[in-house]
Amino acid sequence: MVELLIAYDGRRSRLPNTQRLHMAYFHPEVLVDEDKIELTVTEPELVAKGATEDTIVCYRFFIDTPVSGKYLAVVVKLQDGEGFIVTAYFTDGVKRGNIIWRRAS
Numbered sequence: 133m134v135e136l137l138i139a140y141d142g143r144r145s146r147l148p149n150t151q152r153l154h155m156a157y158f159h160p161e162v163l164v165d166e167d168k169i170e171l172t173v174t175e176p177e178l179v180a181k182g183a184t185e186d187t188i189v190c191y192r193f194f195i196d197t198p199v200s201g202k203y204l205a206v207v208v209k210l211q212d213g214e215g216f217i218v219t220a221y222f223t224d225g226v227k228r229g230n231i232i233w234r235r236a237s
Contacts, residue, residue, distance in 0.1 A: 137169060139173050140233070145215030155220055159196040162220045168194055169220050171208045179233040180226055187211050187218065188232065190212070197222055 137143045147169070149158055162169060176190035190206045195203070202222040208215040 135206055137170055137174055139208070139215050140176050140179070142214050143210075143213070145217060147217040151217055151219065159219065159221045160220060162204065164198050168192075168197075168204050168218070169206055172204045173208065173215070173217065175235070176233075177205075177235050178226065178231050179230050182207055182209075189227075191226055200223070 136144060136146050151220050152163070162228065172190050172192040175192070177192050178190075179185075180189050180191065180205050187207055187209050188208060190208060191203045193201070193203050195201045201223050203225060204222040205227065207218040209218050210216075
């Protein structure tokens with residue numbers, strides 16, 4: 133996976149090695165296929181407000197994951213007009229926040 137990508141809203145987003153190491157320790161299952169992280173940020177199904185005012189969570193459902201069919205949630209901190217991927221994890225559904233963007237069907 134590249135460290136810099138263009139998010140669904142045109143914002144430059146990055147995944148520094150420090151955050152990749154965080155995921156390797158706390159959520160190693162998401163690193164089995166890092167392309168899913170990139171796809172979730174660039175082409176999410178929906179985006180919700182995060183736990184803090186400066187974060188959003190991008191969600192995309194994947195049938196084939198190491199933990200069965202789940203949503204991948206990618207937490208992105210918005211900073212200086214760019215995105216900084218904080219973490220990613222698999223979940224059964226949208227966990228928090230109001231939906232602020234949804235992919236058109």
